[in-house]
Every structure is written in C-alpha cells, then in structure tokens.
Amino acid sequence: MSSTNTAIEWTDATWNPVTGCSKVSEGCRNCYAAALAPRLAAMGQKGYTDLPWTKPNAPRNVMTHADRLAEPLRWKKPRRVFVNSMSDLFHEQIPDDFVDKVFAVMALARRHTFQVLTKRPERMAEYAAAPDRAARIGAYMTLDVILDGPELRDVGGAELAQWRRNGVPWPLRNVWLGTSVEDNRVRHRVDHLRGVPAAVRFLSCEPLIGPLDLDLDGIHWVIVGGESGHGHRSIEASWVRDIRDRTEEAGAAFFFKQWGGAKPKSGGRELDGRTYDEMPGAWESRRARTYSLTHSA
Numbered sequence: 001m002s003s004t005n006t007a008i009e010w011t012d013a014t015w016n017p018v019t020g021c022s023k024v025s026e027g028c029r030n031c032y033a034a035a036l037a038p039r040l041a042a043m044g045q046k047g048y049t050d051l052p053w054t055k056p057n058a059p060r061n062v063m064t065h066a067d068r069l070a071e072p073l074r075w076k077k078p079r080r081v082f083v084n085s086m087s088d089l090f091h092e093q094i095p096d097d098f099v100d101k102v103f104a105v106m107a108l109a110r111r112h113t114f115q116v117l118t119k120r121p122e123r124m125a126e127y128a129a130a131p132d133r134a135a136r137i138g139a140y141m142t143l144d145v146i147l148d149g150p151e152l153r154d155v156g157g158a159e160l161a162q163w164r165r166n167g168v169p170w171p172l173r174n175v176w177l178g179t180s181v182e183d184n185r186v187r188h189r190v191d192h193l194r195g196v197p198a199a200v201r202f203l204s205c206e207p208l209i210g211p212l213d214l215d216l217d218g219i220h221w222v223i224v225g226g227e228s229g230h231g232h233r234s235i236e237a238s239w240v241r242d243i244r245d246r247t248e249e250a251g252a253a254f255f256f257k258q259w260g261g262a263k264p265k266s267g268g269r270e271l272d273g274r275t276y277d278e279m280p281g282a283w284e285s286r287r288a289r290t291y292s293l294t295h296s297a
C-alpha cells in the first residue's frame with residue numbers, strides 16, 4: 001500500500017513514504033489504518049507489524065521508506081495526493097530530516113496537490129515555522145533518490161540551483177496542511193494549525209463524536225463526517241449544523257462527507273436537503289467531487 005489509486009474520492013492517490021502510527025486521542029479509537037496494518041502484515045506487506053498501535057510499540061510500528069520517496073515524480077498526470085493514509089507524517093518517531101525529504105519531493109512534483117493531515121499539529125507548526133526550514137529542504141535537492149530521472153521533475157535546472165542556494169519557496173503552493181479534530185477536547189489543535197504557514201489550512205472533523213465550538217479564523221476548508229463500522233459512535237445533526245454555520249460565516253469551504261452508521265455511507269450524506277461538496281479555492285471548487293475518506297490521521 002505504498003502508493004495507489006484510491007477509494008478516497010476527494011483525492012486521486014495515496015502516497016505512504018511512512019507507515020505505522022500510535023493512537024493519541026479518542027478520534028483514533030477505531031483507526032482504519034491500525035485495524036488494517038496487522039492484516040497487511042499477515043499478507044507479508046512490507047511496512048507493517050501485528051503489534052497494536054500503542055505508544056510503547058511506536059518504535060517498531062513506525063517505519064520510513066526512502067525507496068518510496070520518488071513515487072509522485074513518476075506520476076505524470078496531475079493528481080491530488082493524500083500523504084500518509086497509513087500513518088501521520090508528524091509522528092514523533094519520524095525524524096525532521098525525513099520530513100524534509102518528503103517536502104522536497106512535494107516541491108519538485110508541483111504538478112500535484114498534496115494533502116497532509118495530522119493529529120500532531122504542534123509538531124507541524126514547529127516544523128513549518130523553523131527559520132531554516134526552506135534552506136533545509138533546499139539542501140535535499142541533491143539527493144540521488146529525488147533527482148534520478150530529472151525529466152520527471154517539474155523544476156528546471158536553474159530554478160533547482162537557486163533552491164539549493166536559497167531554499168525552496170516557503171510555504172509550498174501545492175501543499176495543503178490540515179489537522180483532525182473530533183470534539184472539543186482536542187480543539188486546541190486548531191490553534192496550532194492556525195499558525196502554520198500553508199497555501200491551504202484544513203480541518204477534518206471526522207469522526208465527529210461530540211460538539212465542536214470552532215474558531216475558524218485562518219482556516220480555509222472544513223470536512224465533517226460521522227463514524228462508520230463496528231463500534232461506531234453517533235453523530236448529532238446539531239453538531240454538524242453548528243460547524244456548517246460557523247464555516248459559512250467564516251467564508252471557508254464546507255464538505256459534509258457522511259452521517260456514518262453501521263455500514264459506510266448507510267446514513268447518506270444530505271444535510272437539510274442538500275449535499276455539501278465545497279473545496280478550498282475557486283480552482284478547486286470547479287473540481288469538486290464526492291468526499292469519501294476511509295481513514296484519516
């Protein structure tokens with residue numbers, strides 16, 4: 001599952017240069033990736049173990065995959081790419097150096113739009129705000145793994161040399177950064193995200209398991225969805241309406257994925273007689289499509 005076309009309908013592909021994670025809050029309780037990992041391990045897939053996704057197990061469960069870094073450079077057609085559907089890029093086990101390499105690839109493959117979703121926005125904010133971040137990423141423009149097949153990258157030689165000297169343009173225009181927020185207990189994540197320099201800052205309120213009093217200042221896109229499957233927790237219409245109204249007041253884009261229930265999509269996805277499929281930015285809303293996230297960090 002390193003990279004693939006995906007059933008996630010708001011994105012075109014997933015890219016997993018990292019696999020494995022550990023649970024941090026109630027939103028992780030029924031994590032799709034945590035449930036899938038032991039099954040993949042049993043099938044002999046590289047990158048997975050049969051150990052539960054607890055903090056003590058994280059050193060063995062979280063793995064970086066340098067051999068997967070160059071994958072997006074080989075995808076010729078522009079795609080929306082969901083980064084790490086099977087992990088969290090800002091997990092504490094992942095060294096900054098490796099995150100820099102992931103960002104270096106995203107800089108070079110600017111035909112694509114990359115979507116990075118984390119439950120660790122404190123680290124994301126710290127990472128993105130480091131004064132030498134652009135220079136550190138620029139330094140990776142010499143990596144063999146990235147520069148193999150220079151015809152595949154979207155950046156010419158002169159520009160590349162300039163990035164190497166002065167750093168990449170920061171924040172990257174083609175990278176959206178988001179955080180997951182399942183209820184008021186983790187609302188502080190939004191404050192961390194607000195301070196992150198990014199072309200698009202987005203929230204995934206999925207699974208929404210409680211009311212959420214959101215301050216959406218500085219947020220461009222809000223996705224809401226209920227939980228589905230075995231042990232799902234119910235969503236309430238008043239919570240969804242409240243988020244929709246706050247999102248509209250803030251002038252951000254709103255996407256309602258589904259109500260959730262025993263089976264995915266069994267509850268439908270209409271709210272007050274209509275669907276909400278908005279995407280951030282005019283260029284994106286033209287491409288709006290049904291959102292169906294099977295997992296989120």
Ligand code: SF4
Binds near residue numbers: 027
């Ligand atoms: S991948 Fe996301 S939902 Fe799953 S354990 Fe990690 S942070 Fe939680």
